[in-house]
Amino acid sequence: MLGFLWGLTPRIAAEVGAELLPTYAYFRAYQHGDVCRIHHDRPACEHSVSLTIAYGDDRPWALSVQTTPTDTPRPEVTEDFGAEPYGSVAMQPGDGVLYQGTHHRHGRLDANPNSWSAHLFLHWVEKDGRYADHAFDRPAMERAARGQ
Numbered sequence: 001m002l003g004f005l006w007g008l009t010p011r012i013a014a015e016v017g018a019e020l021l022p023t024y025a026y027f028r029a030y031q032h033g034d035v036c037r038i039h040h041d042r043p044a045c046e047h048s049v050s051l052t053i054a055y056g057d058d059r060p061w062a063l064s065v066q067t068t069p070t071d072t073p074r075p076e077v078t079e080d081f082g083a084e085p086y087g088s089v090a091m092q093p094g095d096g097v098l099y100q101g102t103h104h105r106h107g108r109l110d111a112n113p114n115s116w117s118a119h120l121f122l123h124w125v126e127k128d129g130r131y132a133d134h135a136f137d138r139p140a141m142e143r144a145a146r147g148q
Helices: 002-016 132-145
Strands: 020-031 036-039 047-055 061-066 086-091 096-099 106-108 116-126
Touching (some): 002 020, 002 047
Antiparallel strands (some): 061 086
């Protein structure tokens, strides 16, 4: 996964128009009925790609993303967007969505309709941006080095 993250870094940097540093990649398998509540990501996810790898039953599962940015990520997790505008993408295997996880709330409004689904999440920060100290997921590595 890290090779994929590093390999995509120049392409994603070109798309967002900023020099990026990778933070981390995360694989997740969801089961039938699982949900992904609406949330902001932590600072290490300034720029994110959500990639659908495969579905157990070939049923698209939409990812929804708030269309207006917020300046500061909020910690709350909700079932919907409330009055905030959002868009949804019915993702097929191989589809990816690029968004700013720290500034656009996102998640899946419906439960997973498949027996299982596999997803890869890739994250970057801007080299000279306000979250640059999260490059290479340093805070998590420092916590691990301290045994926390």
